[in-house]
Amino acid sequence: MKDNLITSACAIEEIKTQGYTVIEDFLSPTQLQAVKALLPRINGQYLGRNNFEGGKTERIYALLAYDKIIQDVVEDPRIMALCDQFLEPNYLLTTSQSICIHPGETPQPWHCDDVFYSIPRPRPMVGLSTVVAIDDFSEENGGTEIIPGSHLWSDDEVGGDYRSGEGERDSAFAERMQGQSVALEMPAGACVVFASNTLHRGGTNTSAKPRQALSNQYCQPWARTIENFYLSVPTALVNEMSPKLKSLLGYSVHLPFMGQVSGSHPLKALAADYLPPVSRRDKK
Ligand SMILES: O=C(O)CCC(=O)C(=O)O
Known part of the structure; x- marks a missing residue:
């Protein structure tokens, strides 16, 4: 328990100062195996439809609806503790997806996950994002790249056309970002947790194998969610979920009466x- 508290205090401090933290032993070996067992579903039918999703990247959305193991990961107590710290009560799940970056994929555009909310920067994060490595992440296989400290940047400091989601047309912008980024090399089962206003991207996969990950992201209870879970997760399934998951999916009220x-x-x-x-x- 004491170790958990220390880990959590370190994680909070790192998110505040550098915009992200890595939880190395996030998934247990059993959980990792269970998540891997879901992966044969990914066989070329979920390829991205634009540069942001990635033409050689497959995503399955509403991932938590596919298996209880993902539901457990969504409401992992360590992630909930961080959400409790950074978000208001009744925070929501905004997306739950698997991200499989296939060999030959080019880098995603630099972005932050709360770019949709047109509140000028610098500003507090509107959400907290996680990317869980299902394969070992490396610079070669497209491990997440992140820019430490960028959660504190103003709109001017970010510059470029990062809001478009269609890629860096401005090479000076791309070079500036590249010069400050860190490619996360983390073992399968580790999880990066970052403030949703931290700039990051999925990397280039120059290896011969796909890079699997899953990403659960959370947002303030007053923000519109990326995914509309009311329509994608059948209510019969919601009824089997824990009170916390129901709340995360929006079956909750943000006081006094939102929702x-x-x-x-x-x-x-x-x-x-x-x-x-x-x-x-x-x-x-
Ligand atoms: O796949 C990754 O490593 C990051 C993906 C990402 O940032 C996104 O799709 O929003």
Whole structure:
């Protein structure tokens, strides 16, 4: 317990100062094996549709809906402790995805995960992101690249066209970022946790093998989520989840009444016999 507290204190400090921290032994060997067992699903049918997603990168969204093991990773107590520290109560899961970077993939554009929120920088993070290595990450196989301290940069300091998501047309921008970046070399099972305003990208895969990862990202309870889990995760499945997961998926109220459903708590809408008031009126 004491070790956990020290680890957590170090992690909080590193996120505050450099924008990220690495939890080396994040997945247990059993969890890593269980996640790997899901991977045969990834066989060329999920390739990206733009430069951001990556033409040689496969992503499966709403990943937590596929297996309980991912649900456990989403609500890992160490990640929840960091979310408790940096986000407001009732924070949300904003995306849950696997990211498989195949050989030959070029680098992703530099970006931060809360770029969608048009609040001028410098500003507090709107979310907290994780990337969990399922294969060992190296500079050669496209391990995540990150720019330490960039979470504190202003819009002017960031510069470039990082909001476009379509890649660096400005070579001076690309060179400046490259000069300050760190390629995360971390073993399978390790997890990088970063402030969502930290600049980062998936790297180039010059190796002969795919680089597998999964990324769960969290955001403030008042921010629109990247994924619409109300539609992608069937309510029957949500009903089997823990109270914390339900809350992370948006079956929660951010006080005083954000997220309410026709004036009621959204958990009520998970009942098998729930009918929205408007439909009840039609039934009369
Ligand atoms: O795959 C990675 O290492 C990072 C991917 C990423 O940053 C993203 O897709 O938002």
